[in-house]
Amino acid sequence: MINLVLKLSARDLVHADLASCGWAGSDHHLTSVAKQLERVRTGEVDYLAVCAATDIPVAKGGVDYQVKKGVGTLWQLAVHPALQSCGIGTFLVEAAELRIRNRGLRQAELGVEESNPRARALYEKLGYVAYDRQPDSWDEQASDGSLHRYETMCTLMRKELT
Numbered sequence: 001m002i003n004l005v006l007k008l009s010a011r012d013l014v015h016a017d018l019a020s021c022g023w024a025g026s027d028h029h030l031t032s033v034a035k036q037l038e039r040v041r042t043g044e045v046d047y048l049a050v051c052a053a054t055d056i057p058v059a060k061g062g063v064d065y066q067v068k069k070g071v072g073t074l075w076q077l078a079v080h081p082a083l084q085s086c087g088i089g090t091f092l093v094e095a096a097e098l099r100i101r102n103r104g105l106r107q108a109e110l111g112v113e114e115s116n117p118r119a120r121a122l123y124e125k126l127g128y129v130a131y132d133r134q135p136d137s138w139d140e141q142a143s144d145g146s147l148h149r150y151e152t153m154c155t156l157m158r159k160e161l162t
């Protein structure tokens with residue numbers, strides 16, 4: 001086994017990145033990310049890319065400032081499947097929290113599916129506390145291109161940023 005050190009940086013995700021973000025989800029998902037990038041221009045959203053030396057995204061995720069006044073809501077967090085459990089998700093969440101603090105806000109929130117205990121454990125380790133649960137749903141694209149409504153239950157979590 002070889003231990004590698006990756007130099008990570010966080011920057012804004014841009015439209016040109018989407019062609020190399022196929023690992024993050026279906027074409028339908030990437031189309032929805034492209035729409036969110038339009039909201040970045042109006043300041044409603046920050047959308048981050050985490051990159052290593054090649055400047056190609058290995059993780060991405062958004063912060064929506066419109067869900068709740070005064071709160072940055074993290075969503076659509078994803079790390080390249082081949083690079084999960086290496087600390088990149090932690091780096092992504094911390095970069096997102098910095099964006100929230102840079103706007104003068106002190107509250108971060110997110111929703112995590114009840115079927116995703118590993119992600120929940122990570123958020124707990126980073127200081128997020130569950131305060132409620134809420135159903136959620138979105139369109140998912142099957143391999144034949146068809147769309148299906150996916151319904152799920154999420155735990156809502158929040159963190160006071162110091």
Ligand SMILES: CC(C)(COP(=O)(O)OP(=O)(O)OC[C@H]1O[C@@H](n2cnc3c(N)ncnc32)[C@H](O)[C@@H]1OP(=O)(O)O)[C@@H](O)C(=O)NCCC(=O)NCCS
Nearest residue numbers: 077078079084085086087088089090111112118119121122
């Ligand atoms: C959830 C997700 C974003 C987390 O990203 P990640 O890069 O895997 O997260 P991290 O590596 O920072 O932390 C996760 C695990 O790695 C461990 N870890 C953290 N830093 C580490 C390091 N330097 N070396 C080894 N392991 C490390 C953590 O302790 C944690 O371990 P655990 O699984 O026992 O809790 C990612 O797994 C993912 O994209 N999953 C699929 C999509 C998804 O579920 N998105 C979340 C929706 S809410």
